[in-house]
Amino acid sequence: MGVERIKSVIRMLGRLLNEVVSFIVFSLLDLVDMILCYAYRVADFFVESEWKPCYCSSAKETITGGGGGGKILVSEAGESKVVRLSCAKLQLEEISDTLYTRHSMVAELSNAAAVRASKPVSRRVRSSFTVNSTIIEMLQGRIGGNQTLPIPRWSDCDCKTCTSWTSSSKQSLFVKVDGAENGGEDVVFIHGFISSSAFWSETIYPNLSKSAKSKYRFFAVDLLGFGRSPKPTDSLYTLKEHLDMIETSVLQAYNVKSFHIVAHSLGCILALALAVNHPSSVKSLTLLAPPYFPTPKGEQATQYMMRRLAPRRVWPVIGFGASIACWYEHISRTICLVICKNHRLWEFLTKLLTRNRMRTYLMEGFFLHTHNAAWHTLHNILCGTAGKIEGYIDEVKNRLKCDITIYHGKNDELIPVECSYNLKARIPRAHVKVVEDKDHITIVVGRQETFARELEGIWKNATT
Numbered sequence: 001m002g003v004e005r006i007k008s009v010i011r012m013l014g015r016l017l018n019e020v021v022s023f024i025v026f027s028l029l030d031l032v033d034m035i036l037c038y039a040y041r042v043a044d045f046f047v048e049s050e051w052k053p054c055y056c057s058s059a060k061e062t063i064t065g066g067g068g069g070g071k072i073l074v075s076e077a078g079e080s081k082v083v084r085l086s087c088a089k090l091q092l093e094e095i096s097d098t099l100y101t102r103h104s105m106v107a108e109l110s111n112a113a114a115v116r117a118s119k120p121v122s123r124r125v126r127s128s129f130t131v132n133s134t135i136i137e138m139l140q141g142r143i144g145g146n147q148t149l150p151i152p153r154w155s156d157c158d159c160k161t162c163t164s165w166t167s168s169s170k171q172s173l174f175v176k177v178d179g180a181e182n183g184g185e186d187v188v189f190i191h192g193f194i195s196s197s198a199f200w201s202e203t204i205y206p207n208l209s210k211s212a213k214s215k216y217r218f219f220a221v222d223l224l225g226f227g228r229s230p231k232p233t234d235s236l237y238t239l240k241e242h243l244d245m246i247e248t249s250v251l252q253a254y255n256v257k258s259f260h261i262v263a264h265s266l267g268c269i270l271a272l273a274l275a276v277n278h279p280s281s282v283k284s285l286t287l288l289a290p291p292y293f294p295t296p297k298g299e300q301a302t303q304y305m306m307r308r309l310a311p312r313r314v315w316p317v318i319g320f321g322a323s324i325a326c327w328y329e330h331i332s333r334t335i336c337l338v339i340c341k342n343h344r345l346w347e348f349l350t351k352l353l354t355r356n357r358m359r360t361y362l363m364e365g366f367f368l369h370t371h372n373a374a375w376h377t378l379h380n381i382l383c384g385t386a387g388k389i390e391g392y393i394d395e396v397k398n399r400l401k402c403d404i405t406i407y408h409g410k411n412d413e414l415i416p417v418e419c420s421y422n423l424k425a426r427i428p429r430a431h432v433k434v435v436e437d438k439d440h441i442t443i444v445v446g447r448q449e450t451f452a453r454e455l456e457g458i459w460k461n462a463t464t
Contacts (some may be wrong), residue, residue, distance in 0.1 A: 022313045029328060036330035040155075047154040055100040055329055095236060096384030098306045099376070102327050153233055155333065156370045157341045165230040173249035174228035176201040176220040179213045185283070185459065186256045188274075189220040190246070192265030192289075193382065194325075194374055196227030196365035199264065203444055207452035216260075216459065219250050223270075225373025227365065237376035239385055243273055257281060260459055264288040264444065265415065266377070269385050272392040279399040284462040286455065288407045288443055289415045291382060292389065292423045305386035306379075309414075316413040318440065326378055336371035343367030362445065390426075397427045404430040405458055407451075409438030 037056045044052040152158050165171065176197040179187075189200040197220035205218060222229035224245045225237055235241060250256060258281045263271035268290035275282045293308045295301040310326035313319055325332050339346060346367065350360055385392075396404070404427060408420040417434055424430045435443055444451055 018313055018315050022315075025314050026312045026323070026327075029324070029331060033328045033330045036334060040330055040333065043154075094238065094380070094384055094388075096302050096379040097300075098302050098326075098383040099379045101303070102306070152231070152370065153372075155337045155341060156231070156233075156372075157343060157368075159344060161228060162231070162368060164228060171230045171232075171245075172253065173224065173230070173245050174222040175249055175253075176205075176222075177218065177254070178205050178220075179208075179216045179218040184215050184217050186217045186219065186254070186259040187459065188246075188250060188256070188259050188261050189218065190261065190263040190267035190270050190274075191220070191223065191226075191365070192263075192267050193378060194226070194366055194369060195264075195362075196368060197222045198227070198361040198365050199444070200262070202361040203448035204262075204452050204455065207449045209452075209456060212452075212456050212459075217254070219254065219256070221246060221250060222368075223267075223377070225377060226369045228368065231370045231373050233370075233372055235372070235376070236380060237373055238380050239270070239273060242270055242377070242381065243277065246270065246274060247277070251278075258283055260284045260286070260462065262286045262288075262455060265291060265440065266382055268292075269381055269389065269392075272389070272396055273385075275400055276392050276395040279395070282400055282402050284402050284458050285396070285400065285404045286407070286458055287404070287420075287423075289409065289412055289440055290406060290419055290423055291415050292393075292419045293386070294390075294422055295386060301386035302383045305383045309382060318414045322414060325374065326383075329375060332375060333371040336369075336374070340367050340369060340371070362441070393423070393426045403458065403462055406430055406432045407443055408432065408434050409440060409443040410434050410436050411439045412443070414440045 034056070037054055040054070041051060044050065152163060156162070165174075174197065178201070189197070189204070191197060191199045200218075200220040205220070208216075208218075224235065224242050225231045229245075251259075260283050261271045261275065263286070265288070268287040271285065271287060275285055291305075291309065293305055295304050306326055310323040311319055312323050312327065324335070343364075347360055347363065350363060406420045406423060408415075408417050410417060420432050420434070424432045435447070438447065
């Protein structure tokens with residue numbers, strides 16, 4: 001009894017220490033990010049000859065239906081949408097409010113000062129909404145038919161690997177294809193956040209049996225903005241943009257009519273949306289570490305999702321990294337500037353120090369992206385879809401007839417096991433398999449041979 005009491009006290013003190021240290025560290029990071037905001041504005045002006053806005057910019061009013069078509073963002077009743085006017089087709093793309101609403105001590109003090117300094121406006125403008133000015137300015141080039149930002153931007157890598165997509169007139173995702181050459185069943189692999197097709201092609205592909213490779217075609221994609229896929233600087237990396245590229249680059253390009261889906265982490269959201277778009281075509285759905293946090297009543301879904309994924313805590317380390325990526329636009333841009341822009345140097349040093357004994361495919365996946373792609377994908381996919389994920393789950397539950405299998409590492413500190421159990425509670429027929437002593441990455445890496453056999457069993461059972 002005394003030992004348990006001591007352990008309980010130690011855990012309580014540990015949590016308290018984490019709270020105190022986290023408050024201090026993130027308060028300092030709030031200040032650093034604000035300073036970097038001004039530093040990048042100056043740097044962007046001198047290098048690109050324009051003042052480039054960021055999401056620290058204040059909101060302003062705009063009138064919908066402005067000149068010449070294109071996109072205009074509206075924000076109403078806590079939900080943000082981009083209206084795209086493309087020829088005669090009207091589409092809606094959701095933009096997460098977490099891009100420009102991230103509460104911090106420095107931001108709140110700054111906003112309070114701005115409110116005191118501003119004068120109230122009594123005149124109302126018909127069909128006007130409060131929007132973030134950065135969204136409008138980002139879209140001006142697309143609305144006018146011009147691309148004003150250089151490709152790549154000065155803070156992005158300009159190596160041949162990262163910019164190979166610019167030489168093609170037709171933009172499509174990089175797809176690593178393997179397996180049967182003449183037909184067969186198809187399998188689509190979707191990687192997670194800050195990763196690439198190598199997460200699958202370097203782990204699962206080599207461990208698939210000869211029988212599987214003769215029967216199935218495998219498609220592992222680099223998502224838009226990652227790996228060797230296009231990284232457009234004017235993209236908002238919305239769910240629709242990601243899905244359109246997957247459908248165009250895989251389903252249409254390779255004449256895929258029915259398929260199995262295997263997805264990890266953020267890729268699970270895209271997998272659910274893809275399954276909803278093609279309910280009769282999906283033969284099996286395998287999800288690894290799905291980020292599903294049911295929103296409590298009275299909470300705003302996007303903000304709740306951001307707090308769960310990025311809790312502004314220094315421990316665990318992977319949570320600290322997620323908090324940096326999610327809360328700090330300019331600090332995360334600095335990290336991309338140091339790491340991603342110079343990825344060839346880091347890859348060389350890694351191979352030199354390990355005498356080329358270490359396989360670097362995970363590092364390559366981590367390096368090959370732009371800040372614009374990572375920042376918008378994180379907010380618009382992980383956070384922005386929180387309000388409609390329930391609808392996707394209902395569609396999958398009611399319309400999909402295929403088997404649904406969920407894998408989760410018991411030691412996953414980024415996406416806790418409860419997420420998989422939450423999903424099973426919504427889809428009772430789903431099979432949840434919790435793997436002991438594995439985390440967010442080692443659920444695949446390190447057990448790839450075993451997982452390849454498990455996947456083959458899932459595909460075989462779906463066929464019989």
